[in-house]
Amino acid sequence: MSAFLSLRQVGKDYPLAKRGPFEPRRTLRAVDDISLDVNEGETLGLVGESGCGKSSLARLVVQLEAPTRGSVSLDGVELASLGKSALKRARRDFQMIFQDPYASLNPRMKARAIIGEALRNYRVGTPAQIEARVEELARQVGLGAHLLDRFPHELSGGQCQRIGIARAIALNPRLIVADEAVSALDVSIQAQILNLIIRLQKEMGLTLIFVSHDMSVVAHVADRVAVMYLGRIVELGSTEAVFERPVHPYTRTLLAAVPTPTPAARGRRTAPAGEMPSPLNPPSGCHFRTRCTHATEQCAEVAPQLRDIGDGQRVACHHAEALLSPVVPEAIHA
DSSP: OOOSEEEEEEEEEEEOOOSSTTSOOOEEEEEEEEEEEEOTTOEEEEEOOTTSSHHHHHHHHTTSSOOSEEEEEETTEEGGGOOHHHHHHHGGGEEEEOSOTTTTSOTTSOHHHHHHHHHHHTTOSOHHHHHHHHHHHHHHTTOOGGGTTSOGGGSOHHHHHHHHHHHHHTTOOSEEEEESTTTTSOHHHHHHHHHHHHHHHHHHTOEEEEEESOHHHHHHHOSEEEEEETTEEEEEEEHHHHHHSOOSHHHHHHHHTSOOSSHHHHHTOOOOSSOOOOTTSOOSSSTTGGGOTTOOHHHHHSOOOOEEOSTTOEEOOTTHHHHHSSSOOSSOOO
16 A cells, blocks of 8 residues: 655755855755655654754645655655646645744734635635634634634734644645644643644544654654654654664664653763754764764765664664664774
């Protein structure tokens, strides 16, 4: 059975302005040769530090930007090849929930108009039917009817995000991309929005791509996890496998950053040295090698490819098998 969403060798480059007349034009490679399949009804967690390219990849999936290379197919349809009218029709099947609940809403429109905008654009029913559908959507996301006639600045962040979610599901899409949908909210509100997204995913049979920098949030939501570092996926597998048996050193780094309840648990974890390199000048070979204690000459010379290490778990690391052993030396020698 073919995947519902399929990405093949997808890349995205952003040309940068010259800083002087004699300087060559620079290019930032935000997404680098990503191939990925997502099955219908599945929730994929896309996780990594800020600047790793996960939000850029999310925008490519929903065609807010066109990929520089590669293809993005939804249910067998290559999205980048669609004309403007055909792409508009296809957008009924995929929608996005944005990170900033205030910036993603029109400040000049009331909540009722924002939720109903897509319904009006696609002429889904009469004005009376659209109004009834808006009120139904508000109930579905837990938004009180008395809030529908307020502007975004009159609402809390959690209430604005509920409006964004209602707008996203208004056309009964099949795919939702949630880009850091809870990172701008208070912790208590985060839990409410996460539970709402999970409930809607189950009720509507949605395929969900959940973008986050927080591994604990991804563990709560996702069926599978894709870990990104400097534009590449470095580990991919079921949530259970990635959390219980992380292989790539960067995945282990992210898990080390998850808050733990006891000092003893924190003491058993190690963080990498240094900071993330600039995406304008990433290291050769494995991008993570400059922060990895297991790096060898091979890591500098050859970029590792995602490969299966069993149970559907895939890792882009030359030394994956050695890292799976019970005792891993501080430095692995080629």
